[in-house]
Amino acid sequence: MPLKIGVVDTAFSRVNLGSAAVDELKRGASVSVERVTVPGLKDLPVASKRLVEERGCALVVALGMVGPKPVDKVSAQVASTALQTAQLMTNTHILEVFIHEDEARDGGELAWLAERRAREHARNAVRMLTDPEEMVRRAGTGQREGFADVGSLVASL
Amino acid sequence: MPLKIGVVDTAFSRVNLGSAAVDELKRGASVSVERVTVPGLKDLPVASKRLVEERGCALVVALGMVGPKPVDKVSAQVASTALQTAQLMTNTHILEVFIHEDEARDGGELAWLAERRAREHARNAVRMLTDPEEMVRRAGTGQREGFADVGSLVASL
Amino acid sequence: MPLKIGVVDTAFSRVNLGSAAVDELKRGASVSVERVTVPGLKDLPVASKRLVEERGCALVVALGMVGPKPVDKVSAQVASTALQTAQLMTNTHILEVFIHEDEARDGGELAWLAERRAREHARNAVRMLTDPEEMVRRAGTGQREGFADVGSLVASL
């Protein structure tokens, strides 16, 4: 039986993050995907928990776009906190993939960043489930999802 | 047996959000509604949880108006966090429908926005329960409840 | 058997909020009251939960005064968050009645506001337990506890 991974995204987002993640998950790995879409960020946590408990997912990728206003930032923090609780209640990783609208200079770059980040987190998902030793080899290497990696530092003192 | 959806709103709000949501829920869909009203935002979470656990609702729409002062913003965040916990404890969606008084230019626009947002979230509730495929088709389409939708972005880089 | 309502207040407060609430609860309604006093705001949540679970209260009114410093505001938020969790763990309403010292111009007005808010929330408590239909009639009517009500808005657009 292949690994089953959940993907949940939002109608609020201006980029189809869920489709990018599903496409990336299906490359290479023998993975079965369960996908749902919810209205916005705050609907992601319970949807993610249900993918684990009711549809048997071994890991969930939860994707959303965060607006630029203070109220949007608060929403992201509230959703993020609940994604943590959902993980602790299920002993299952739920990878939070949030793209903030103010991370990019314009809509075109935002869409590029969003798709790239979704795909890199999808690869993290597969790596975590299938190759934990590779994860340990990546420890401290300054990985970034979306923009370029920043690499390791060397101590000097 | 028709779907049972809960609606909870507040006496603090300056618009009858609950009646707008109930009216919208009853259009079209064969839906049974359980409605309660509580004093303010912070009374919504436990009331929502009780609608699920004690009155059998398959989803709850929780509606409130948020005042303009910093203390009101904190109340909204506290209530929002607890609405998340209530969802995780019940594995049931509780749609948070908050209207901030400072989103509108004046009382007239605020009332218009509030009613429109309440109705759009009521439609989300029915859609989530009856047509999950339609939800996936809305992924990444930049939906907004209340003000106009903003649409999708195209990558450029 | 009469309704049993819990009242918990603090030694930190500069107004005897608990006595005001108890006095108001005993007017009219046939209510039995359990009262405890704790040192400060952060001691209210567990005391409230114990009033529900160990002394059989059907609802609790938790009253406290919030100092004007940033550290006091954080305390209020922490206590408020825990009052939410206590409600969700017991499926019971705990009405949070906080008076912020900086809401009033001077000590005299603060004491007036505090007593009035305590009494109005006590009436909310009785109304919620004995007359849920009356609560629904108050939906969207702009009720405020302490200062004057602000009333409903009419849409214009």
Added chain:
Amino acid sequence: MPLKIGVVDTAFSRVNLGSAAVDELKRGASVSVERVTVPGLKDLPVASKRLVEERGCALVVALGMVGPKPVDKVSAQVASTALQTAQLMTNTHILEVFIHEDEARDGGELAWLAERRAREHARNAVRMLTDPEEMVRRAGTGQREGFADVGSLVASL
């Protein structure tokens, strides 16, 4: 069997808060004390919960010093939130005794304040367990731990 009270403090603190609390608890009351020390503020909550659940404490006094930097303030809020959750999970009071370094003008006053606050909270602990009626008599009297009490207000309007 005497009352058993837990005391937990930190190696981070610049004052031996635990010893002050233990000394005060042993004056007068017939109290048995369980004491542990942890590295910092964020280690207090689970240590407090274990004192209740694994060593039978009827109440815990959790003491810590909070540094002056923004990151220290966030640590205090995180620890404080978890101390609330620990209380709700055990139905047991855990008195939070935090001293912020920026509350005092210099190190000498800070040490004086810290010791005094620790001792006053230790007296609160005994009072709560042995004399709840005395606690109710203190309602609304403006008690402060450490600095001078501020007293009650009289309404004027």
Added chain:
Amino acid sequence: MPLKIGVVDTAFSRVNLGSAAVDELKRGASVSVERVTVPGLKDLPVASKRLVEERGCALVVALGMVGPKPVDKVSAQVASTALQTAQLMTNTHILEVFIHEDEARDGGELAWLAERRAREHARNAVRMLTDPEEMVRRAGTGQREGFADVGSLVASL
């Protein structure tokens, strides 16, 4: 059977914190170590909880580097809050070892600080599990992990 201690770190970090902690844990004490690496800060809590519940660790050291942007600070607070919850759910200490990029003047000092802090917390872990009396002797001594200790204060008033 030797003590089993968990170590979890991140690929986001620019220093291999996990290796530093493991190396320090293995000096002196007879300790068995379980190590995992996750993508970022928000993946630490559930990974830590699983090390306790699924792999039998008596304590976990959770290490991460925090970026300099506001969004990074929020991530740290969210992760920190969840590390608290994980501890309360398992009655097990999880030592949070976070290094903020803006604590150091440059990358070289950051790497030096990070390694030193990881090692000092590893020593705390062993001390807490094997020598609780030594922990009490350290109460109020102003210990700091990474930078120099600050020592005790003497009261003057």
